[in-house]
Amino acid sequence: MNAFLDIKDEVLKAIEGNKAVVALESTIISHGMPYPQNVEMAKNCEAIIREQGAVPATIAIMDGKIKIGLNDEDLQTLATAKDVAKVSRRDLAQVLSEKKIGATTVATTMICAKLAGIKFFVTGGIGGIHRGYEQTLDVSADLEELAQTDVNVICAGAKSILDLPRTLEYLETKGVCVVGYKTDYLPQFFTAESEYKLNTRMDCVEDISALIHTKEKLGLQGGILITNPIPKEDSMDKAYIDSLILQAVKEADEKGIKGKAVTPFLLAEIVKNSHGESLKANIALVYNNAKLGAKLAVEYFK
Template sequence: MDAAVALESTVIAHGLPAPHNLDAARRCEAAIRAEGARPCTIAILKGQVRVGLRPDELRRLATASDVRKVSLRDLPVVVARELDGATTVAATLHLAWRAGIPVMATGGIGGVHRRVDGRPAADISADLEALARIPAIVVCSGPKIILDLEATREQLETRGVTVVGYRTGTMPAFYCATSGLSVDVRCDTPEEVVALYRARLRLGLPGAVLVTVPPPDRVALPPESVLPALEQALRDAEARQLRAEALTPFLLARLRDRLGSRVLQANIALLEQNAIVAARIARVLATSAVSLP
């Protein structure tokens, strides 16, 4: 098996501001190569699914204004109309699995969105459905902190996704080292993660092993500094009646505006760290006897 790591492209086209988006993409790919694995950034270019991008194609995703954000529902539209698209976690996971790549790295997964009016949230990310369906290993820093973390954790449990704390006993929350919520199991090495994944495959279980990695200590943000800024950002979003795909980039941009460069530094650092962890897992998986379904 090839030691390959899939990378999503929405973070390049829509998640980070220029020029940091291109820098982060290059750093993640370089980190994977340095670990002896192969980076495969996934995107749709002129209607063609691309698993692995050239440097000029990464640059286009980072600079063009007409790159569509592509989740599962959007894939056939972008392909049929020969458009350019940056794939979310859900779409990347789907395309990576079809290409025979069972390991993926990202920043934070989507989940259940929060509301400020006290009503139950109806907006649930397609990432959760993909994680429940596709038997892969996804390395991230937990759900994005803009989400309802408790509801997202409950959804992961309900959908049968095994949540791993990588060298931690609690699930991180993107920029923050912990959400205060438990994981299903702690793993301290890539070998432990692969053993857990192999057990899931032998048992015929659908769905992913979600490996959650806290951001590096040097850049992790304390929740007490993030949550007030998040509450204000949610109120701003509610006033603008933002929903669906517009909500996440708006909230993340608001946090960057309010908390400054610390948010950007944390985001880039955790992306690079997750890429390294994923590459190490991919290398172990490539040398083990695993038969993918």
């Protein structure tokens, strides 16, 4: 794997020294947020992780390498380039072999983190079962990756543009442990509220760390999904955001937008129709996840 991995010195030293490292995806930079908010968000996430005593490792595909840890120039390129590929599991080998620039999704960030020996990964929200599944059979590769790749994911739930009950059912079928951090219910990305009950609630990082250690000792495959509600002061009104989602889904259907283009389109439409309020919420929940993810990683390596 050394032929493909390009690990930043700071990150490599932390991995080799059994120190806390937290992976970050790059699709949120290239496809999830507009410029320059995307660069600011990425730098602030890394700063938050450092403040908690962990080392950040933003992951992307560049020059035929999996870059584990990016510099300022790399971030700027990802945030502004027009030809950045959105790289999921099926695309990884192709983008590497063709030496294209690629941003990693949740699934691919998990794969790359595992290859580098990183156990924790912070994102905004995972993918899941898309609405209208009966017609499209559209299931995010993130769910299958959680079932088979040993990286623990901290998020604000699944993106609320998805079919959340089916997403939870799929995760249960695949044996993925979903933990609600200080909540009994699945967070809905833009909102802390939800009617979808979780099987497991934990209120401190010590308990989650003990769960992860126990799972590893048992040799159970796959990651643990830690869902962290957006702070109440940043949470959007549920009825309002639900109406914007329905409007965006209808627009996507009318325009025939499918596959991996759906999520970026829906998020951009919601930002536009909420006059930027959803972007503020998105940034706030990512920062909140970065803080929790770093605290959990530090606790784990104690």
